[in-house]
Amino acid sequence: MSVPLLEVRNLAKRFPSRQGREPMPWVIRDLSFSVSEGEFLTLIGPSGSGKSTLLNMIAQIDAATGGDILFAGDTIVASGAKVLRPGLDRRVGYVTQDDLLLPWRTTIDNVLFPLEVQGRLDDKGRAHAETLIKAVGLSGYERYYPHELSGGMRKRTSLIRTLVYDPPVILMDEPFAAVDAQTRTQLQEDLLRLWEMGRKTIIFVTHDIAEAIALGDRTLVLTKQPTRIASEHHIPFRRPRNVKDIFALEGFAQVYERIRAEIQ
Amino acid sequence: MTIAEQIIAAPTGPLISRRMTILLGRCFFAALLVLGWQWGANAFGAIFFAPPLAVVERLYEMAISGEMFWDVWQTLRVSAIGFVIAVVLGLSVPFALRLSPRITEAVEPYILWSQGIPKYALAPWLILWFGIGDTPKIVIVVTMTFYIIFYNTLAGIRAVDRRLVNMARIMGARESVVAREVIWKSLQPFFYAGLKIAAPHAVGATIVGEFLVSTQGIGYYIEHARELSDTVGVFAGIVIATAVVLVINAIVVKMERVALAWRPLDRDMGR
Amino acid sequence: MKRYRRLTDRILVCIVLLAFWQLGSWIFGTYWLSTPWLTISRFFTSIWSGEMVRQAGYTVEEAALGAVIGAVPAIILPFALRRMPTVIAILDPFMIGGYGLPKLALAPLFILWFGIGIESKIAVVVSIVFFIEYYATLSGVRALDTKLVQMAQLVGANERQVARHVVFPGAVPNIFAGLRIALPIGIAVAVVTELISSNRGLGYLVQMGAMNFDITEVFAAILGATVLVLAVGYAVDGTERILLRWRAPVESLQQQISTT
Numbered sequence: 001m002s003v004p005l006l007e008v009r010n011l012a013k014r015f016p017s018r019q020g021r022e023p024m025p026w027v028i029r030d031l032s033f034s035v036s037e038g039e040f041l042t043l044i045g046p047s048g049s050g051k052s053t054l055l056n057m058i059a060q061i062d063a064a065t066g067g068d069i070l071f072a073g074d075t076i077v078a079s080g081a082k083v084l085r086p087g088l089d090r091r092v093g094y095v096t097q098d099d100l101l102l103p104w105r106t107t108i109d110n111v112l113f114p115l116e117v118q119g120r121l122d123d124k125g126r127a128h129a130e131t132l133i134k135a136v137g138l139s140g141y142e143r144y145y146p147h148e149l150s151g152g153m154r155k156r157t158s159l160i161r162t163l164v165y166d167p168p169v170i171l172m173d174e175p176f177a178a179v180d181a182q183t184r185t186q187l188q189e190d191l192l193r194l195w196e197m198g199r200k201t202i203i204f205v206t207h208d209i210a211e212a213i214a215l216g217d218r219t220l221v222l223t224k225q226p227t228r229i230a231s232e233h234h235i236p237f238r239r240p241r242n243v244k245d246i247f248a249l250e251g252f253a254q255v256y257e258r259i260r261a262e263i264q
Numbered sequence: 265m266t267i268a269e270q271i272i273a274a275p276t277g278p279l280i281s282r283r284m285t286i287l288l289g290r291c292f293f294a295a296l297l298v299l300g301w302q303w304g305a306n307a308f309g310a311i312f313f314a315p316p317l318a319v320v321e322r323l324y325e326m327a328i329s330g331e332m333f334w335d336v337w338q339t340l341r342v343s344a345i346g347f348v349i350a351v352v353l354g355l356s357v358p359f360a361l362r363l364s365p366r367i368t369e370a371v372e373p374y375i376l377w378s379q380g381i382p383k384y385a386l387a388p389w390l391i392l393w394f395g396i397g398d399t400p401k402i403v404i405v406v407t408m409t410f411y412i413i414f415y416n417t418l419a420g421i422r423a424v425d426r427r428l429v430n431m432a433r434i435m436g437a438r439e440s441v442v443a444r445e446v447i448w449k450s451l452q453p454f455f456y457a458g459l460k461i462a463a464p465h466a467v468g469a470t471i472v473g474e475f476l477v478s479t480q481g482i483g484y485y486i487e488h489a490r491e492l493s494d495t496v497g498v499f500a501g502i503v504i505a506t507a508v509v510l511v512i513n514a515i516v517v518k519m520e521r522v523a524l525a526w527r528p529l530d531r532d533m534g535r
Numbered sequence: 536m537k538r539y540r541r542l543t544d545r546i547l548v549c550i551v552l553l554a555f556w557q558l559g560s561w562i563f564g565t566y567w568l569s570t571p572w573l574t575i576s577r578f579f580t581s582i583w584s585g586e587m588v589r590q591a592g593y594t595v596e597e598a599a600l601g602a603v604i605g606a607v608p609a610i611i612l613p614f615a616l617r618r619m620p621t622v623i624a625i626l627d628p629f630m631i632g633g634y635g636l637p638k639l640a641l642a643p644l645f646i647l648w649f650g651i652g653i654e655s656k657i658a659v660v661v662s663i664v665f666f667i668e669y670y671a672t673l674s675g676v677r678a679l680d681t682k683l684v685q686m687a688q689l690v691g692a693n694e695r696q697v698a699r700h701v702v703f704p705g706a707v708p709n710i711f712a713g714l715r716i717a718l719p720i721g722i723a724v725a726v727v728t729e730l731i732s733s734n735r736g737l738g739y740l741v742q743m744g745a746m747n748f749d750i751t752e753v754f755a756a757i758l759g760a761t762v763l764v765l766a767v768g769y770a771v772d773g774t775e776r777i778l779l780r781w782r783a784p785v786e787s788l789q790q791q792i793s794t795t
Contacts, residue, residue, distance in 0.1 A: 061685050086688035093689070100686040104704040104781040114690035117700070145781040165690065282621065289625035297629075312648055370544035374552070380764035382723040384639075385730060385738065385757050388745030393567060468637025475643065475731050483640065487731070490643035498644055506636050513635055 003073040004034035005201050006058070006169050012066030013053055027053050029226035031067070035169070038199045042212035045222030046263060051205045052097075054227070055171045058203070059094045061086050071169075090118065093167035095175045099158035101146045107157050108133065108142035114165040125164070132160035135197070136190050152183040156190065163194060172204045176211070188215060188243045196240060209259050213237075214246040221262045231262055314496040322500040336508060339470050339481040342398055346405025347466040351459070353406070354413025358421055359443060375414075383407040383469075387476040401473040408469040409462045416458025420451035456520045463516045464509045471505050482508065569751040577755040586740075587759050593736040594729065594763065597653055598721040601660025606717065609668035610710055613676045614698065623673070634670060638662040642728050651732045659728045664717045671713025675706030708782065711775045718771055719764045726760045737763070 013028040027050040035041050045051045056062035058069060060077065063084055069077040076088055087094070101110045111133065115125040133139060136156040146154055155175060162170060176184045192215065195202065206212050212219045213235055221230040237249060246252060304313040326332035361368040383404055390400035424447050432442045474483025482505050489497025553571045560568040581587035616623050642659050649655035679702055687701050729738025737760045744752030 059689060061689065086685065087691060090691045094686075096682070096686070098682060100682055102683065102701065102704070104707075104779075106781075113687075113700070117687065117690055117692040117696050147781065147783040162690075285621055286624045289621065290628060293625060293629065366544065369541050370548045373545060374548060377761070377765060380719065380761045380768065381757060382726045382738075382760050382764065384723075384727040385741050385760055387730070388741060389750065389753050392745065392748070392750070464635055465637075468640060471637060472639045472642070472727070486640070486643050490647050493647070495647060498647055502641065502644060505640050506632070509635055509637065510632065 005037040007034040007070040010067040026226035042216030050227040093162040093170040095172045099154040314499040343466040343470040350409035358417045404473045412462040420454030424450045574754040597656035597725040601657040605661035605664030613673040634666040667717040675709025
């Protein structure tokens with residue numbers, strides 16, 4: 001068996017307490033899991049389960065109090081490290097809940113932003129950006145500013161902005177939570193279609209069980225704080241998945257029930 | 265340090281607490297300014313830089329003779345009158361405009377354009393009309409301060425939750441009641457923010473007005489000293505002016521805190 | 536149709552205002568109030584002869600130089616101090632004091648130091664523009680959305696790139712808001728300082744007119760100064776509109792008041 005692309009071992013997180021006060025409770029304690037290359041992993045957790053904190057630590061915008069994060073077998077982050085490296089030197093992409101588009105840039109400029117910053121803004125990069133824009137149906141909106149786009153369009157832009165520079169691992173923090181049901185289904189389909197094109201490794205956090213099942217190869221259920229992995233579920237459905245009719249798939253209800261019971 | 269490193273370093277405290285550092289830094293900077301002042305006096309001569317000690321002496325003399333208090337009183341008196349008139353106008357005009365969107369639209373550009381008139385430039389003409397006295401200064405103060413109250417009241421009216429207004433109207437409240445209960449109450453933070461800015465402004469406008477309408481007051485003292493090349497006097501006058509403005513500012517801030525103490529949310533408007 | 540009604544309404548108000556002026560002039564005498572016609576024709580003849588333009592030029596020169604000397608350090612300082620919040624905190628009370636003190640009150644001091652020439656006017660403009668622009672820029676730098684900074688770091692931006700691509704563009708609206716206030720004030724302040732003591736500029740024209748009991752001259756000069764102040768304001772607005780196309784539009788005065 002090959003080495004997993006990303007492995008989290010005994011991760012622990014506690015926010016620092018003020019001087020003289022009691023120590024804060026553990027947000028995450030003894031959390032371990034791994035992701036294989038090309039896998040679409042979904043994480044489900046109730047609110048307050050430290051999902052965002054977990055992703056923040058993997059993305060290295062927040063420091064771990066304990067435990068290790070390994071990338072392709074190398075210990076990238078040991079706890080107690082003094083320096084954070086956001087994005088793990090571009091190995092980890094992060095699609096956050098807020099689209100965080102730069103309001104003063106047009107769609108195309110927002111998508112090209114990572115390439116610009118990394119010094120990789122060449123014809124190949126531009127072509128790749130154009131392809132992605134077309135793939136999510138934003139053709140014709142290249143010169144629009146974020147305030148002129150709908151919420152769903154901004155989400156798409158935020159998504160392909162992360163995809164454009166091909167990070168090996170992509171984290172997603174409930175990216176579709178803030179849009180309406182129709183748009184969400186559309187976005188989920190777009191995501192899967194894009195994923196099929198490149199088969200990146202994705203860690204997708206959600207509170208929506210149906211979404212976790214529809215999108216993932218494997219689902220991990222998180223506990224409430226102090227958060228750890230409660231259980232692991234293999235999703236038996238073949239790809240390509242039909243997101244709109246996922247509810248009608250045979251066996252869906254059972255998987256759904258099994259997971260829902262866990263969360264109660 | 266990068267932001268990331270700052271985050272990690274946060275739990276451990278530094279050797280001197282941050283508050284101490286800031287306090288020391290401020291004292292140091294203030295000392296630097298005073299030393300610079302003294303150096304300026306030595307380097308450029310007393311014509312340009314009155315020596316700090318001489319200024320202190322003069323302030324003492326002015327305080328003893330009562331001249332300081334007389335000038336300050338004159339300035340404050342005029343500022344107060346102008347301020348009150350400006351507040352009355354600044355409050356009533358937006359409420360009046362509220363009643364007729366059509367008139368508001370028609371008048372809007374003229375209100376905006378009138379702001380462009382350099383108000384102090386009216387001083388010579390006002391002197392011709394009213395002579396040298398309080399009236400030109402009061403007019404100037406009113407014209408300067410009016411806009412501040414006006415625009416803050418405007419912002420306050422705009423920020424009123426329209427649903428509350430509609431609810432009051434549905435319940436059958438008359439316009440005047442709507443104005444009083446809903447709008448005025450919601451308006452208060454903005455109004456006090458405006459007062460906070462306008463009060464020191466009124467004093468400042470009076471002082472500058474006194475440059476142009478020379479009779480009495482702090483501004484008169486400063487300008488008069490300049491005409492006599494009395495540098496010490498100029499510096500002393502500026503010190504007094506600064507002190508008065510800062511005190512007025514502090515008073516208004518205190519008043520705002522008291523008046524808005526009932527608000528549960530500490531929404532700090534117009535800090 | 537509605538659009539024309541608004542225009543005619545405004546023209547109507549203009550006519551009413553001018554009528555009041557003319558009425559006052561009849562009642563109190565041309566000597567005291569001049570008349571609309573006299574003032575406006577003097578204004579234009581003065582432009583035609585070049586006098587108004589020349590004096591306005593002096594005023595603009597003072598304001599422009601003062602604005603540049605004042606605004607440039609005021610804009611740079613918050614960016615330079617961004618990573619040193621302690622220094623900003625140390626400076627804060629001094630900046631607040633400088634902001635609160637009416638800088639025009641320092642005009643006699645500057646005239647004492649620099650004489651009645653252009654330098655004293657520049658100094659006053661600098662002192663006013665600096666503090667306004669410092670606070671405006673500081674608020675822009677502070678209002679920075681740290682999540683945007685994080686996002687940029689995630690995709691690999693270094694400190695310089697973050698400053699250039701995230702911090703600076705984010706502060707530009709505030710910088711412009713400051714300029715929108717500071718530049719017209721710069722003109723007005725230059726005029727007032729000229730009023731106090733000068734031999735050139737629009738303020739000088741006002742003072743001259745008053746000394747000669749020539750109210751028409753006074754009003755014409757004030758009109759010129761007003762036009763200048765408004766022109767500068769519109770210029771900043773126009774530039775802002777072009778550079779800040781990416782922002783969502785803002786309500787007008789009328790919309791602000793009448794929708795409650």
